[in-house]
Amino acid sequence: MPTIHLQTELSGPKSQAIVARREAATPRGAAKLTPVSIVKAEGAALTDADGNTLLDFAGGIGALAVGHCPPNVVNAVQKQAADLIHLCAIVGTYEPYVAVAELLNEVTPGDFAKKTVLLNSGAEAIETAVKISRSYTGRPAIIVFENAYHGRTNLTLAMTSKYNLFKKGFGPFAPEVYRLHFPNVYRRPAGLSEDAFIDDSIRQLENAFVAYVDPSAVAAIVIEPVQGEGGFIPVPARFMQRIRELCTEHGIVMVADEIQCGFGRTGRLFACEHYGIEPDLI
Template sequence: MTSIKLKTSLPGPKGLAALERRKNLLPAGLARSTDVVVERAEGALVWDVDGNQLLDFAGGIGMINVGHSNEKVVAAIKKQLDKYIHTCTLVTTIEPYLDLAELLNSVTPGDFPKKTLLACSGSEAVENAINVAKYYTKRNAVLCFEGAYHGRTLLTLSLTSKYALFKKGFGSFVPDIYRIPAPNMYRGIDGMTEEQYINYCIKKLDESFISQVDPDSLAAIIIEPVMGEGGFLSMPAAYLHKLRQVCDKHGIVFIADEIQCGAGRTGKMFACEHSGVIPDIVVTAKSIGAGMPISATTGRAEIMDAPHPGGVGGTYGGSPVACVAAIESIKILQLESFLKRVNEVGEIIRLTLEGWKEKYPLIGDVRGIGAMRLVEFVKDRNTKEPDADATLEIIRDAVAHGLIMIRAGLFSNCIRLLPPIVITDEQLAEGLQVLEDAIIRAQEKRKL
């Protein structure tokens, strides 16, 4: 039995009609990575409006780790809807907000008192983290990294890298933001060992505190322990420890953006746990809500308590419907059995991708951690020149054959694999075969 079952071409007649409506009703700037028009979704499967059954390897950009329409999450939402929808935490106290905050305070790294502020999006959570850090330190400067993605609000867009895709035309941006290169083990410096390259990156970090900003002026350093949009770049443990040391020495707030790499995706509840580095603030969103719009800023109590009463919050932050969904999602995400499955899925993908790298010159690198995996495509393995055209071609081919996918990487030349962890081995193998077939066709076209 195959999981992918196509009744029409993609998109089909109903899908084409919906896409035409989208074109006429929604802004052109709201792009999409596929032409799939969804009718329903469950587990790792998506059905479109024409009755086609597809496999999902994008997971809402890492939003559906526990699977589409998870039964426990759906049941919790329905139960809450029968009680009340929302009364606003700025007006009343909502117990699901307290329950979720208590849970997040307990599961995030660090054996110290913590507090949690809830919001609706990852951008809001990052912005809350930065604002709280500024208030606490009484400083304005923030250090971030090339390739990072932190959101689309004015402040978070200022932090985000990849100018042409995300920032072009939206300036001017927030001042006192400093950006330096992040370690990229695939695109390191020729002739250097990994250790030498990491030491070089640490040296350049120290130099940036002379050439760009005095560390005593920094309110926060924000980093994704594994970059998402930047191309699934795992930050070396030594580099994260260096950042932690700098923060400790100069009273800087260390913020870990775990929006995409957290929620169990890497085989641990939080990606920073792989290094042993404990942030002052952890930012979460995406899969903690299992599809519901919710995010969290969880940090040291003394930092989170810094703003004056009324200084933080929002109308919809901590919606009880979203909170109960997140509670059920996190209960699943932190289970040993779930994290074990993450590593099983990741190992299947890793072995498959490494086999592809041996066979297909179009693939420059395969990397990732846990079930957060990626393929990077290049025109030449020696020069490592990115091949964004081939990447887009492969995605379109794979989608046409029933596999939902999305790009990543600073050069848009990577395909990220973020299937729901509830995916079966059979579904995983089927999806990987669809992707491999698309790679083969792209390579044959280029006669590599």
């Protein structure tokens, strides 16, 4: 892997020129956090248009679990592109589509039959999970949690926290979304033990079925096992396990939003494996 090396100040003239073209050609809504233009990457190293080599701390915002351009991945992509780039599974079946679904079914937690749907984005996956939950249960309501992030479509914005950062100016949002307290043990009241805080959080969860929405109206409870935009905060095990119990008791679909958790980033392939539970949808 290339070593970190600077040939110009950041950003150099070539990067500046490309960034200026970007600003002229694309909307400001797509944030730009750095002033460099990257032309090549290997492992965790990035090379910009001016020949500077930088260390990548973002990893494609979590998408590059195996780093940039590993040879076996590059070879597999090149081979597939030479055989078939696209068909659309609605038009016909192609074996790699089936094979990846079979593999995901095999490694996903749960000793029961499973099926996989492949989608383009996290927001699309969450919207699909809500549609499945509502269709299966015949119920409208969705429960989410404070500081959660589930996407930026209209429905997933309704499910997402952080109004000023993500939601300001984009309403009205989809109805029948109920937001509950999230048990962040790192922000519990001073002097309150972790166990007592979790006990109180569970009581608030249970009370929501009296104070906010009847469980017979709830299609799904959607929760990130580790909150991403909320500060990389794991859900306490007892709280997660109680959600599983309540979902089973009331016929509610439990949805684990593991999009930002990613494969293997928590030490297990799926974050929900740390809790000894099996969500209905991941």
